[in-house]
Amino acid sequence: MKHSVKAFVVGLVGLVAGTTQGATFFYTGPNGGEFFNESNWNSISTGGGTSPLAGEIDPDIGILHDLIIEGKSVMATGPAGANGFRLDIGAGGILSLLAGSDLQVTNTSFNAQFEISTGGTFVFADANLGVDDDILLRGTSMFSGGTVESFADDIEFISSAITINGTEFTSDDSTIFRAEITPSAGSSVTGATFNAASRIGVREFNVTVTDSHFNVTGDVEDVFATDLPTATAALTLLGNSTLIADQVQEGVRLILGDSSTATLTNEADPDELTWFTETSTATLNSPNAQLILLNPQTDSSAAKIFNGVTGMSYASDSSTWIPTTWNGTDAVTLSITSLPSNADFDGDGDVDGRDFLIWQRGFGLTGQTSNSNGDANGNGTVDGVDLADWQAKYGGAPLVAAVAAVPEPASLLLIIMAVAGYSCKSFRRA
8 A cells, every 4th residue: 555655646746747657768877876766867868868756766666667778787776674675667667678788676685576567568688687586577578688587586477478589597496487478379489598496387378488498406387286286288398499307297298399308307206206297298299309307217107208299108109209118217318200191001102092992991900010001100000090191181292203193073072972981880880
């Protein structure tokens, strides 16, 4: 309540004095000067303009101006005590830390926080931000290069409105994702590094990164629960991304694509002798991805590691993995074999009606070592999955330079009718 009254009074004073909230001010004070001193801010980058009114750039109020720091070192020091303080950029406010800037948010209690509130904007380019306590990113944040560090607590991404390109984040506790951080949500994370002394938090929101790196002393988990399968989201690594962590816990799904690598280092723990606890899983979607499991465990993880191409776990079908003889508990480096879809069962360079007839004759066969009897996905069994593969590839571009004829529409209709009839017959038989 005290802070709300203060903000109201500041706004009222601004109206009376004719000052416009949301004005642009440059930091023109000395290196090492105070962020919360209005006289260090000026409407002209070289000085000589106006400064904000007293009380407009204070701790805890939700700053509404457009503040720009470029090439200067600035200290944001506030009150100490049990509650500390917060440098808060409020709704409509903007803070820009540009090339060569350094901002330190601190107090003697070591519990100073930094927050971009909902509706606020943070522009960060080749700068350095150091904060004693939490860093809370609720608004729009755009990072390019530079380093961001919480010296004693968490870094929390609480908004999908985030772009990261080449920035390094270090938290003395956890790095927590509390919003959907995916391209479909409008987010972009490329070339980032996340160092966490404790955990990476992923709960109900998916996170996708490209060419980025996670270095975690602890686990990837739902940080708001303990040993419960409460996480429903996925952490997806693309490009040349890497992850080093202890375990994947509490239902988090780890997905490895492209040439990404995840290393789980879980050392012998009498309570959790596995790399994946509760309902957590790992899925490899590319033959160039690797899952490195260090230190032998007691509980098998074979049923929790999936080939994303076949959709089958290692425990269900190890034939598409390298190596094929892993026991589920020994230290190992896992990858999947390259399994391009091959519905060209007769090897003539295209996928046509003749290939369907081969699948039809081979339906139900097991122990296959090639696709010559209709096993398109290479799992050794000729089944409905292979039919779906044939249907998806039917009539597509030739697989070799010698282009074979594609059936006329009438022929295609006959094949589709045959597929439908065969499927129905198989269903009645089941």
